[in-house]
Amino acid sequence: MAGDPELNQAEGQQYRQQSTVRETTARNTVSPNMAILLGILFIAILFRFHNITLPLVDAFSWRETSTAMMADNFQQRSWNIFFPEVSWTGPGPSYQGREFQIVSYLTALLYQLFGWHDWFGRMIAALFGLVTVFSLHRLTALCWGETHAHAAALAYALMPAAIMIDSSFLPDPSMLALVTLGVWLFTKYWTGGSAWLLPFATASFSLGVLAKPPGLAAGGVIFYLMVCWLLQNRRKHAAKVFISGLVSLFVIGAYYSWAIYLGRTYPPFHVAGSGYIWD
Template sequence: MTPARLFWLATLCCALAGAVLRAKGLHSPIFDHPGWRQGDTAAIARNFALLQYNPLYPQTDYNGPPPNYVELELQIVPFLAATLYKLAGVHEIFGRLISYAFGVATIVVVGAFGRYLFRSAIAGVAAAAAYAVLPGAWYYSHTFMPDTAMVFFTTCALYACARWIVDGDGRSWRLWLPAALLLMVAFLAKPVAVTAAIPVATAALAAFGLRGTVTRAQMWALFALAFVPLAVYDQIVSSHAEWHWASGITKLHVLPSLAGALTSVPAFGAKAVAFGHALKMLATTMAGPVGIALAVVGFCVPLRSRSDALLWGWLGGGLLYAYVVVTVERVDYYLYILLPLAALAIGSLAAWAKERWGDAPPRRATLAGIAALTWLLALGVGYRQIAPYYGWSRVNYVRAKTLDATLAPGALVVMGHYDPSILYTINRKGWEEDPHLWTPFDEQSAIRKGARYFISVEHARLKQTNLELYCWLDRFPLVDPAAAWPVYQTDPALVKTGAEVRWRAFRKREMAGAYAGWRREWKTAPNPC
């Protein structure tokens, strides 16, 4: 067997192992971690299929009656899922399978990338084997989210850009086209991918120098094709979106946090602590303790790649994103873009070890045994990090499905709980709100807009912390008084007799201070309404 065929066989075996690992949880409801993000993604896919089959109009299930357009990245995974929904019906597993396919394909791309960068088949196979068991890549490859697709396209784009810069001297239009198109799709797939511009730029500067980089028309064309469609898409979606998530989070949280860190010593210290927490997430649920240790060593070994600048630029871009964004939005999958880089660093370590100690057959066998044991250790330790993520509440799922079968079809609801996955499973549109913050005035407004049910998912918290709303809702009958999630029928035609009189009496008692100690006494106190 030729070395090339042997490499591809080994890489495909790594991909097969990764595929087996990633199959866990494929049939689970979207209640596993992170249910709130998967709930949004699944809702957008279903709304593409059933309401508006247009990728420029993503909409969620909440914030009132539809349409509820949101400002988000180009919804590649939801739109592909919606296309399958139109052919075979709405089944969330299609969304998981799309991510799954992108996740397994990334293993192969990482292997080919490592082989090319380090001129070593060993580096490529080791990188593919490492990526197959990095816990973050392993887990998130089965979730109904856009991140795995983004990582796939970003990895492909950086691979294509590396080949264009190194092999094409930055002037080949033939190699330019796949690099530019992949970079464009990566940017559209999720904005975090724009950090890939940093390794591309550093690789070009290292290869051609400043003057050679800025005088190449292909470089300007590359970034134009990557950034302009993203800007145009964002402008289109922002023009009709009600929820401005990306720009809103950036303006209200990310930029003020960064400005504070640059102008205030206490804020700088707080951001440094948050950055440490981000790195801890990278070292645990994303790269895993074994993976992060091997990756750090891999960056330290004296093995030159075809573009060291690209690797260091990738690291710098990822860490910069972590410092600016992940210190504010503290979710581990925002660090996903660093995982292919970690796998490549592990590949470089394997290639260096083989060059340094593996010439004689007995040594090669010893190194192979060490590599196998290390891989198994990484697998076991990594799984321990992500095992809790697979858990989901069967009780909540059954309750949500029961409401789907019970409530009037197409009814607008108010759900007293923040969790798009539950609202998605109830299969109704309306509002999801914190029962502590929602007021009778908010509820009246929702009723005037058509809300016909209030689903009290956090009923105990509602009664304990928002007695005013709890007693105001008492004017409406319950669908099932014995239900764990009481559902009030908020149709104005169903208001109980004497409800307004009881409400005014409650307000008088409240103003007189009758409920000052309610938080402490609510479990034993008589019904206040």
């Protein structure tokens, strides 16, 4: 009977069915580490969405108001993201040299779809804060393991200053989220991930720096890993990263050159960061 072809075929089919069931069960079962990550994200949601409908009267009200004005003007006057406009200078247009308006533009889109609510900006910022928690967790897990990842993500989720910023109508949450996501994707690529990770990492990192220039400091991590590849004689990989970095720097430099030109051409002749960056 052991040599019966029909019996062997039936046993093989039964084994394949059992393997399929085991694989499906494994996919549908949430691992303990995944459950902990979901719990940390839930904690982050509780703190960042607490009083999410608060008017723009908190500690950063002066900056939040400018961001809200630009969102209003995108929705009411012009959808051109390269011409951010405030409303505190009298008759317009009142274009200013500002960061790339990711948060205010997404908020304007929500205004268009669901009507005007002043807390939409806070909601967008809080969602970016959740991206930061997730990206920090996965980046730390890639470097030091899941236990360290849980500790790092939970610490950030509970950090009072981070909660305060992530629930404010500011560009900072988008900068930190996109830069952290970009560094994580690049590190995955550096450890042998798929080739498609590099353009996604470059795009995410570039958008993060466009959202606010201090994000450029995180580029030191990418530069360090590129040097490691050179020392390992992996020049082909290092060259790809170098080219991606040049493209990123070109896009960033081109946009901020435009922002400076815009701010110096139109009243009230204001460029964000004047006095401590561009001067």
